[in-house]
Amino acid sequence: MTPSTRLGLLAAVMACSVLFVAAAPKASAPIQDAEALEFTLDPVHCMANFRIHHAGAGMFWGRFNEVTGTMTTSEDGSVAPTMNVAVAVESVDTGTEKLDRTLMGPNFFDAKEFEAITFTSTGSKPLEGGGWTITGDLTLLGVTREVSAKVELTGIKGNPVIKKAGFEAIFSIKRSDFGMDWGVKNGALGDEVRLIVGLEGDWTA
Amino acid sequence: MELSLFLYSFLIPTLFGAGLLALGWFLPPLRRRKTLQVAMFGIALGAGLLGSFYAESGLPVFPPPRSDAWIGWLGPLMVVVALAASLLVNNARVLRLELFGILLGAFVACLPLFAWMASSASAPKSLFPGMSGADHAMLGFMIAFAAIVMARLQEARQGTLLPCLLALVFTTGSLTALAAGWITMGILFGVVAAISGSGALIGRFSGASGIGIGGAMAAVLLLVILPVATWCKTSPPDDLHWWFWLMIPGSLLLLVPCENRWFERLPALVAFWVRVVFVALPLVYVLVKVVPMLAGGSSDGTDEFEDMMKLYE
Numbered sequence: 001m002t003p004s005t006r007l008g009l010l011a012a013v014m015a016c017s018v019l020f021v022a023a024a025p026k027a028s029a030p031i032q033d034a035e036a037l038e039f040t041l042d043p044v045h046c047m048a049n050f051r052i053h054h055a056g057a058g059m060f061w062g063r064f065n066e067v068t069g070t071m072t073t074s075e076d077g078s079v080a081p082t083m084n085v086a087v088a089v090e091s092v093d094t095g096t097e098k099l100d101r102t103l104m105g106p107n108f109f110d111a112k113e114f115e116a117i118t119f120t121s122t123g124s125k126p127l128e129g130g131g132w133t134i135t136g137d138l139t140l141l142g143v144t145r146e147v148s149a150k151v152e153l154t155g156i157k158g159n160p161v162i163k164k165a166g167f168e169a170i171f172s173i174k175r176s177d178f179g180m181d182w183g184v185k186n187g188a189l190g191d192e193v194r195l196i197v198g199l200e201g202d203w204t205a
Numbered sequence: 206m207e208l209s210l211f212l213y214s215f216l217i218p219t220l221f222g223a224g225l226l227a228l229g230w231f232l233p234p235l236r237r238r239k240t241l242q243v244a245m246f247g248i249a250l251g252a253g254l255l256g257s258f259y260a261e262s263g264l265p266v267f268p269p270p271r272s273d274a275w276i277g278w279l280g281p282l283m284v285v286v287a288l289a290a291s292l293l294v295n296n297a298r299v300l301r302l303e304l305f306g307i308l309l310g311a312f313v314a315c316l317p318l319f320a321w322m323a324s325s326a327s328a329p330k331s332l333f334p335g336m337s338g339a340d341h342a343m344l345g346f347m348i349a350f351a352a353i354v355m356a357r358l359q360e361a362r363q364g365t366l367l368p369c370l371l372a373l374v375f376t377t378g379s380l381t382a383l384a385a386g387w388i389t390m391g392i393l394f395g396v397v398a399a400i401s402g403s404g405a406l407i408g409r410f411s412g413a414s415g416i417g418i419g420g421a422m423a424a425v426l427l428l429v430i431l432p433v434a435t436w437c438k439t440s441p442p443d444d445l446h447w448w449f450w451l452m453i454p455g456s457l458l459l460l461v462p463c464e465n466r467w468f469e470r471l472p473a474l475v476a477f478w479v480r481v482v483f484v485a486l487p488l489v490y491v492l493v494k495v496v497p498m499l500a501g502g503s504s505d506g507t508d509e510f511e512d513m514m515k516l517y518e
Contacts, residue, residue: 090440097442098498101386104440106273112334112438113272142270179271182261182388186209 035075039165039201041085043068048087048117048197052175053190062103064117066091071201073165077156080124080132081167085199087117107182114141122146134169140178147173154198163203171195213260214392215399222253222396223403230411240291242413246368246404246420247287250397250427255280257396261389268320272333275316276393276434283426287419294356295418302418306352309422313430314345333437347429351454355421355428358460363415365405366477370457370484371416371424372402377453377488377495378431384498385439390431397427428454442498449491456487 046067054060066088073081089111092103104111121136131152138147154166174191176184183189229235229245236242258265258277265277286309293300300308313332321329332341359367375398383391401424408415416424432450463480471479 098386101440101442102388103386105386105388106271106390106438107388110271110273110438111440183207183210186207186213188207188210 036072036079037075037163037165037203038070038072039163039203041067041069041071041199041201042164045200046198048195051194051196053192055189056187060094062092062094064088064091065093067197067199071165071167071199073153073156073167075156075163077153077165080126080134081121081151081153081165082124083119083121083134083136083167083169083199085119085197089115089117108180110141119147119149124151138171138173138178140173140175141180143178145173145177147171149195149197158203161205164200165203166198166200169195169197169199171197210392214257214389215395218253218256218260218396219399219403221256222249222400223407225249225252226400226404227407227411230407230413236411240288240295243295243417244287244291244419245413246416247290247423248284248419249400249404250420250423251280251283251287253280253396253400254283254393254427257393258389261392268324272330273389273434273438275332276390276431279426279430283423286426287423290422291417291419302356303353305422306349306356309352309425310345310347310349313348313426314341317341333434335437344429344433348425351425351429352422354458354461355425356418358457359416359418359421361464362460362480365409366480367416367421368401368405368408369481370460372398372405373481373485373488374398374428374453374456375401377491378435380499381445381449381453381491381495382431382435382439384445384495385435385441387435387439390435390438394431428457444494445498449494452487452491456484459483459487 043066048064048067049061050063051059051061064087067085068088069083069085071081071083071085073079089109090104092100092109092111094100094103103109106113109117118139119136121134123135124132125135126132127150131150133148134151135146135148137144149169149171151167151169154168156163156165158164172192172194175181175193176191181191184191226245226249229241229248235245255277258280262274262277265274267278269275269278290305294302294305317329317332331337332344336344375394379391379394379398382394404416404420407413432454436447436450460480460483463476463483468476468479
C-alpha cells in the first residue's frame with residue numbers, strides 16, 4: 001500500500017466517522033421527543049361538562065359545546081399528553097335558554113368580557129394503574145390559577161398518515177378562587193365545580 | 206329568590222337607604238341644613254346601591270379588575286355628586302347647572318383613563334365591554350343632557366311625582382335586567398326602585414320639597430349608567446331590543462311636554478295622574494314584552510329533536 005493510498009483510506013475512515021457521529025444523536029434521542037405528535041382538537045367530538053351542587057340538594061349539569069386547541073402525545077399514547085385548550089364561554093348549554101343567558105352574564109362566566117376559558121398544561125406525573133395527573137394554568141374570568149387534573153387516555157387509533165387520539169380530563173376547582181362567587185355565601189350554589197372534559201384530536205402526517 | 210339573598214342584597218340595603226332618607230327629611234336638626242335636604246335623596250340612593258353591591262360582590266376595588274365593579278363605585282360617586290350639586294349649584298351657586306352637567310358627563314366618560322393611570326396596563330380598558338371612544342363620548346353627552354333635563358324637571362315638579370316615576374322606571378329596569386340574565390343588576394335596580402318609592406312616601410309625610418338637585422344628579426347617573434352597563438355586559442334574548450334600554454330612562458322625557466299651561470289649569474291630582482300615565486305608557490310597553498321572557502324561554506329540545514328526525518325521513 002503506497003503512502004498516498006494509506007492517506008486516502010485514513011481520510012475515508014475519518015469522513016465515515018464524522019458522518020456516523022453526526023447521525024448518532026438523532027438515533028439515540030428519547031422516543032417521546034422524536035415521536036411526539038400534535039393533535040388538533042376536533043370541536044365536534046370535544047366537550048366540556050361541568051357539575052355543581054344546586055340549592056344544597058341536587059347536582060346540576062351543564063356543558064360547553066365549543067372546545068378547541070391542541071394536544072400532544074406519543075404515537076402509542078404512552079407518554080403524558082400536553083394540552084392547550086380553549087372553551088368558548090358563549091357555547092354554554094344547560095338545555096334551558098334562560099339559564100344559559102344567566103350563566104353567560106356577569107354573575108357567572110361574563111361572556112361579553114371574557115370570551116374563553118383556557119387551560120395550558122405545564123407538567124405531569126404518572127398515576128399508578130394508568131393515567132396522569134396533569135398540572136397547568138387555568139384562566140377563568142381573567143384570573144389564572146394553577147390547577148391539576150386527572151387525565152386518562154381513552155384511545156388512540158389510526159395509520160401512519162392519519163391518527164385520532166382521545167383523552168378525558170377531570171378537574172375539581174373552587175369557582176370563588178377565580179372571582180365567580182355569586183350564590184356561594186347564601187348557599188344557592190356550591191363553590192366546588194367538577195369539570196369533565198372529553199378531548200378528541202386529529203393528527204395528519 | 207333565596208331568603209338570605211332577599212335579606213342581605215335587597216331588604217337591608219333598601220331599609221338602610223330609606224332609613225337615611227327618613228332621618229334626613231324628618232329629624233329637625235338635619236331638616237334645617239338646606240344642603241343636606243337637597244342632597245338626601247341622592248345620598249340614600251347611593252348608600253342603598255353600595256350596600257346591595259357590597260352584599261353581592263364585596264367592596265369595590267380600584268382600578269376595577271372587571272367592568273361590573275364600576276357599578277360598586279357608582280354608589281360613593283352618587284353620594285359625592287349629590288353633595289357637590291347641592292353645595293356648588295344650589296347653595297353657593299359657584300357652578301352653573303349646565304357646566305355641572307358637562308363636567309359630570311366628562312368625568313364619567315374619563316373613568317377608564319383614571320383606572321388606566323392607576324394600573325400597570327399598557328392601554329386603557331373600556332368602561333364596559335365593546336365600548337369605543339365614541340361610545341364613551343356619547344355616554345358623557347347623555348349624562349350631561351340628562352343632568353340638565355332632570356335638574357329642570359325637579360325644579361318644576363317638586364313633591365312626590367319624581368320619586369314615584371323613578372320607582373316605576375327602576376322597577377321596569379329591574380325586570381328587564383333579570384330578563385337579560387343579570388341577577389345582581391336586577392337586584393340593584395330593585396333596591397333603588399324601592400328607595401325611590403319610599404322617598405315618595407317619606408316626602409309626602411315629612412313635607413320635603415322633592416328630590417332636590419342632589420337627588421336628581423344621583424338619579425341621572427343611575428338612569429344612564431345602569432342601562433348602558435346591562436346592555437354591554439349581557440347576552441339578552443333577541444326580542445329584548447337595545448332601544449328598550451333607551452325607552453326606560455327616556456320615558457321621563459315625556460314630562461317635558463307636560464310642562465305647559467293646559468296642564469297647569471288641571472286640578473293637581475288629575476295633573477299628577479296624567480303625568481304618571483304619560484311616563485308609564487312606554488314602560489308598560491317594555492314590561493309587556495319583557496315579562497314573558499322572565500317566565501318562559503325554556504327549551505325542552507323538541508325543535509332539535511324534530512330537526513334530527515327529519516334527517517331520517
